[in-house]
Structure formats: C-alpha cells, structure tokens
Amino acid sequence: MHSKKRDWSWRSRATRGLIYQAVAVAAIAAVVWFLAHNTLENMRVRGIQSGFGFFTQPAGFDIGESAFAFDSSDPYWKAFLVGLSNTLRAAVVGVVLTTILGTLIGIGRLSRNFLVRSLCTGYVELFRNIPVLLQLLMWYFVLNEWLPPVSEALHPLPGIFLSKSGMSFPVPEWEQGHLVTLAGLVVGLAGAWFYRRRAGAAFERTGDARPMVWPALAIAAIGALLGWLVGGAPTALEFPVRNDLNVSGGGAVTPEFLAVTIGLTVYTASFVAEIVRSGIQSVPWGQTEAAGALGLSRGQALKLVLLPQALRVIIPPLTNQYLNLTKNSSLAVAVGYPDLVSISNTTLNQTGRAVECIAVIMAVYLTLSLVTAGLMNWYNARSAIRER
Amino acid sequence: MDTALHAPVIARPPPDHTAGPLAWLRANLFADWKNTLATLVVAAIIARLLPDIVDWALVHAIARPDNAACRALEHSGACWGVIAEKYRLILFGRYPYDAQWRPLVATLLMVAMLVASCTRALWSRWLVTAWIAVLALFFALMRGGIAGLAPVETARWGGVPLTMLLSTLSIAAAFPIAILVALGRRSHLPAIRTLCIVYVELIRGVPLISVLFMASFMFPLFMPPGITVDVLVRVLVGITLFAAAYLAEVVRGGLQAIPKGQHEAAAAMGLSYWQTQRKIILPQALRMVVPSIMNSFISTFKDTSLVTIVSLYDLTGSLALALGGDADWRQFYLEGYLFIAAIYWTFCFAMSRYSQWVEHHLNIGHSHR
Numbered sequence: 001m002h003s004k005k006r007d008w009s010w011r012s013r014a015t016r017g018l019i020y021q022a023v024a025v026a027a028i029a030a031v032v033w034f035l036a037h038n039t040l041e042n043m044r045v046r047g048i049q050s051g052f053g054f055f056t057q058p059a060g061f062d063i064g065e066s067a068f069a070f071d072s073s074d075p076y077w078k079a080f081l082v083g084l085s086n087t088l089r090a091a092v093v094g095v096v097l098t099t100i101l102g103t104l105i106g107i108g109r110l111s112r113n114f115l116v117r118s119l120c121t122g123y124v125e126l127f128r129n130i131p132v133l134l135q136l137l138m139w140y141f142v143l144n145e146w147l148p149p150v151s152e153a154l155h156p157l158p159g160i161f162l163s164k165s166g167m168s169f170p171v172p173e174w175e176q177g178h179l180v181t182l183a184g185l186v187v188g189l190a191g192a193w194f195y196r197r198r199a200g201a202a203f204e205r206t207g208d209a210r211p212m213v214w215p216a217l218a219i220a221a222i223g224a225l226l227g228w229l230v231g232g233a234p235t236a237l238e239f240p241v242r243n244d245l246n247v248s249g250g251g252a253v254t255p256e257f258l259a260v261t262i263g264l265t266v267y268t269a270s271f272v273a274e275i276v277r278s279g280i281q282s283v284p285w286g287q288t289e290a291a292g293a294l295g296l297s298r299g300q301a302l303k304l305v306l307l308p309q310a311l312r313v314i315i316p317p318l319t320n321q322y323l324n325l326t327k328n329s330s331l332a333v334a335v336g337y338p339d340l341v342s343i344s345n346t347t348l349n350q351t352g353r354a355v356e357c358i359a360v361i362m363a364v365y366l367t368l369s370l371v372t373a374g375l376m377n378w379y380n381a382r383s384a385i386r387e388r
Numbered sequence: 389m390d391t392a393l394h395a396p397v398i399a400r401p402p403p404d405h406t407a408g409p410l411a412w413l414r415a416n417l418f419a420d421w422k423n424t425l426a427t428l429v430v431a432a433i434i435a436r437l438l439p440d441i442v443d444w445a446l447v448h449a450i451a452r453p454d455n456a457a458c459r460a461l462e463h464s465g466a467c468w469g470v471i472a473e474k475y476r477l478i479l480f481g482r483y484p485y486d487a488q489w490r491p492l493v494a495t496l497l498m499v500a501m502l503v504a505s506c507t508r509a510l511w512s513r514w515l516v517t518a519w520i521a522v523l524a525l526f527f528a529l530m531r532g533g534i535a536g537l538a539p540v541e542t543a544r545w546g547g548v549p550l551t552m553l554l555s556t557l558s559i560a561a562a563f564p565i566a567i568l569v570a571l572g573r574r575s576h577l578p579a580i581r582t583l584c585i586v587y588v589e590l591i592r593g594v595p596l597i598s599v600l601f602m603a604s605f606m607f608p609l610f611m612p613p614g615i616t617v618d619v620l621v622r623v624l625v626g627i628t629l630f631a632a633a634y635l636a637e638v639v640r641g642g643l644q645a646i647p648k649g650q651h652e653a654a655a656a657m658g659l660s661y662w663q664t665q666r667k668i669i670l671p672q673a674l675r676m677v678v679p680s681i682m683n684s685f686i687s688t689f690k691d692t693s694l695v696t697i698v699s700l701y702d703l704t705g706s707l708a709l710a711l712g713g714d715a716d717w718r719q720f721y722l723e724g725y726l727f728i729a730a731i732y733w734t735f736c737f738a739m740s741r742y743s744q745w746v747e748h749h750l751n752i753g754h755s756h757r
Binding site for chain 2: 017020021022024025028035038039041042043045111112113114115116119125126128129130131132133134135137138141142145146327328330331333334341345348354355358361362365366369370
C-alpha cells in the first residue's frame, strides 16, 4: 500500500476494484440462489426426492458388457462402477491406439514420398472435418450391417473371428508359468535399470558413450525369457472356436466397444497427427545440423537434441487430445456401449433423479480432467527449459 | 609460359534433371530404395482398394429411388437412391412438407450471409445490421405466423437449417462471452479472476453431452414454476456456454502474447481499461489467434451434431428420423451417413481453408508496416 490512510473515494482504483468484485460476487450468488430455490421448489411441487439414497437400491437392469460380474439385482452404485470401468477401458485402449496411429500419420505427412505424404494429408483432412458422433454411428452401422452373422463369422487371421456379434481373439491360458515370466521381467527391468545407471556413470567418468537403449531392452527381454523358460515355457493359447451357432472361447469384444474405440481412434488420430507434425517442424533444421557438427550420431541427435525439443511442443496439446478422447467416449451412449453416461442416462430415466445422475457424470469427468491436468503440469514443469 | 597454369578447368556438367516431371518423380517417389519401397507398397494398397471402392460407389451403384433394385444389390453397390427418396426429410426434418421452401430460403439466406461476412470487401458496420435483418428474416420464415405464413412450432424444425441456426447463434453469442471471460481471467481483481477460472475449468472438464443433458433434463427445474423455456433455446444456451469456455482459453492465449509495454504505453496515453482493451490489446490479441478461433468455430459446428442425443432433429437427427423407422430403407443407412458426412465436411473444410486465407491475409498486412 502506498499510503497508510485508505482512500475510499470512487477515484481510488482499489475501491472501485472492491466494489466491482462485490457486485460480481453478489450477482453470481443471487443467480445461484435463484436457481437453487427454484429447483428445490420444483422438486417439492413435483414430489421428486433428492439425495443419493437410491445408490444402494437394486438397479433392475442388465449391462451388456462389464469388467466384473453384474446382474440386475446389484445396487446402482455398482452399475455406475461398471459404467466407469467401461469408460476407462474404451479411453485407455483409444489413447494407446490413437498415439500410435497419430504419430505414424504425423510423421507420414512429412515424408519425402509423395504417395505417403498425400495419403496422410488426405486422412487428416477427411477425418477431422466430420463430427465424431457421425463417425461413431457410421462405424457401428458398418460393423452391424455389413459383417456376417456369427455363424458365418469372418476369419481374417488364424484365431481371430469377426462378426456382427463382435471380435474374438486368442488369449493365453492362465498358468503358474506366466507368474514366473512376470517375475523374470521385473528382474530383467531392474537389471536394465542398473545397466543404464552404470553406463551413465561410466559416461560421466570417462566420456565414453556406451549404447543405452538396445542393451537395456535386451537385458529386460532376456530376464522375461529366462522367467518364461523356468516357468515351464507355457505356450497354451485359448483359441476361439466357431460352432454352428456362435463363436466361443478366447477373448471377445462387443461391436459396440469396437465401434467406440475405432471411431474415437480414427477421429482423434487426425488431430494427434497434426500435433506431431507441428512438433517435429517446430525444431529448426539448424539443430539437426548442429548436432551433426558436434559428432552426434543420428540416433543420438534424435534422442538428445530433437525429441526433447519437439516433445516440449507436442505434450501439452497431446494431453488435451487425450482428455478430448476421454470426454468424447461419452458419445458411446449413442451406439449403446454401456459407459458411464449411458448408465447414468438409464438410471436417470428409471429413477428420475436428474440432478444426482448428472452430478455423478460431471464429478467423474472433472476428476479425470483435473488429475490429468495435474500430472501434465508436473511433467511440463519438469521438462520446461531451465533458464539460468 | 604460365598460360598452362591458367588453363580453364572444364566446367562440370549440369546436374541432370533438376526440374521437370522426371526429376519430380525421382525426388518424390524413387529417391532411394526406402522411398521406392514405400511407393510400391502404397501403390499396391491403392491398386487393391480403389477398384473396389469405385465399383461400390459408382459402377454398381443405383441412383434412382428403386427399393427392390437396391435390395437386390446386397451391398455390392451403393444405393444412392435412398437419398433421392429421402432427401427432403434428411435436409429439413419434420418441417411441414408443403412449406419446405421456407427453410430452404432461410438456409440459403444464412449461407449467403456467411459468405458475405467472409468477403473482405464487405467488412463494414453494415454487416452487423445485415446480420440482424437476416436473422430476423430467418426466424420469420421458419416460425411463420406473419405475412400469411402458417406458424410452425420449433419442435418441427430440423435438418440443415437447425444445424446452421444452432452453430451460428451459439458462435455469435459465445464470442463476446469468451472475450469477457478471458479478460476476467487476467484481471487483477481476485474474485473476478476466480469466478472466470472456475467457469472455464468446470466447463472444459466435462463432456458436452453432460451439459446438454443438463439443459434438457435439469433446466426445467431451474426455472420458476409456470415458466417454460423452449428446448431449442435451452440447448442453444448449453452449447453457447460450452463453446464460450473453450473460446475464452483461445482468446486468453492471444492476450498473454501481448507484451506488457502495450498496456503501459496505453496507460501513458491516458486510456482507460476498456479503451485499452478495445483499441490496443484485443485487436492485436485476436489477430494473433485467428487460426485457433476458426478451429474453435469448426469444433462448435461439429458439436451441434450432439443435440441428436437429446432428441433434437438436426442434420444427424433427421437422418435417423428419415431412415430409422423405415424398414425398407433402413439397411442403406451408410449411404445416408456418407451424404450428411459430405455436407458437414464441406462446411468444415471451407471454414478451415478460409482460416488459412485469413491468416495469410492478416500476416501480409502485418509485414507491410
């Protein structure tokens, strides 16, 4: 404060600021009070009960696919949990596939090859300009109408069946040996970590750069392989089998899940491709030349000079796309995939608890967004340019 | 004697084929073995798929609305006849059939106005007046009830005019809100800053569909008993609030890029806060983020398709209306989807191309200074 005595006249900027803020807060409070008052009044008049008490009542509906056992006598909160797990499943699979596809197409857009370049540009321009809801509906229709019925399921690769009822694929049969393999992998990873630490220390001491990536990967792989051999080398895969009426055994995903993941992946990959492209282009060519002049190999230049700079540009918008994909997975309601929004919608129609159901949706997505944003801010702070 | 020392070195031959189609082919398709391999692989894939696609979409396709012939194809060719049969329902939804010239004229007016707004020669204050007139005319045509037009309630509006209406109005309303919120988020008043941050982060953290559910299911509870708000207006408010939060972040990006000296210079000139923002800061900040603003507009345009889920018959919804209940034509949904996808695509692609043009144009203005 510049003066001890407070100037309360209108000419004082501080006073005006206080008054503006008081007016804004009062206006917002009045609107919120008005809406809350109306809502309570309306709920009283219409006899709508409020509160989350219904959570423990039996849901009374079945859910088509679920990560864990669920039947219609289970309570609502469990139904919401199934919805959440389905949302996360679609989102995680979508994020992984989107990253792979988007990166490939983003790099392809910078290819020297005319065909590859045009194909990737065409992909981006085609898919990012069509609403994602329309794409989901289209994939769902194609999967449902164009694929053969399950009795004549397509068999494109050994062990994989594709039909109106979804896709079946082989999964490894669970044996004790897999646990040993996992243990071997953990040991291998620890060994790789030790190798990298020693190689790093040796580099600091002698300046002798040893290969860091391939030996580490090899150590981890050898660990897993040894574990697998010690565990009796389990190779049994459970293959799906086609009968006259259905395909049984193996792992399976529903056409709804397929439509949601394919649709979200194809749509979001077009945005990720643009992000990757702009990130790569944001690193000036001079950096590559300078790295070469310092005697770095192509791999070293990529790892030590180009990628750190490109990733700094890529990561923040990429996170936004991951969040968008997660939020867009709420459109699964349109194709009948039982995600969180779809379950909430069903619950809302059954119980009439609009406020509570919408509050659950918003709270879950807000939490997901805030957690991701927090992680990203942490990463960003870590990878930011350290200015001296 | 020394002439031998000065004997001219024989010039190197010019590099062969640095220009022309052959050189282009070599540089772009057959530069080295990897490049050649990529060319061959991609060409093989195209050669494998393209004939099938052309066969399906053109060669074996049926364009006349002949249901029996379409069914006989068994998806070996496209049945574009479904569009010939249903295009009025797809384009105009449940609008009364005999009066469909009205949404047609209204849509054409709106498109003409959009094109006019994009033309630099027409940028003036008159444009605002023209927009108000066109919107009034749009509503008059769609609602009827005046000049001898039969009234049509909003529940029967649908198809392209509804998509246009939702996107245009929500973008127009979201823009000023976004600017205010972006300024508020950079304000030195903590209460106002907090309110703006909470609004933006809250909206950006939830999917649009939950906002639409709120507009559709909860909004009636918000209003005093006896007051009902048309569902179209409720959804419009929802989309506007959603779009404004995203747009506000874009505008804030522009505001942050303005150097502090601009504020100080404006203050030294004696400009007030609002004068500074309006005359100094915003013109520069908005110009800087034109591409992002256009991206935001494109997103909002695509997002209007979500109103289908809360039972409004926009372009996506009216397609479901046209085909969902018709057992004869239902199996040709894909052709219908492709048709409306082409409409959406045309609008979005035009917008993104326009944004590139604007960016280029404004940059040229910059460099002349």
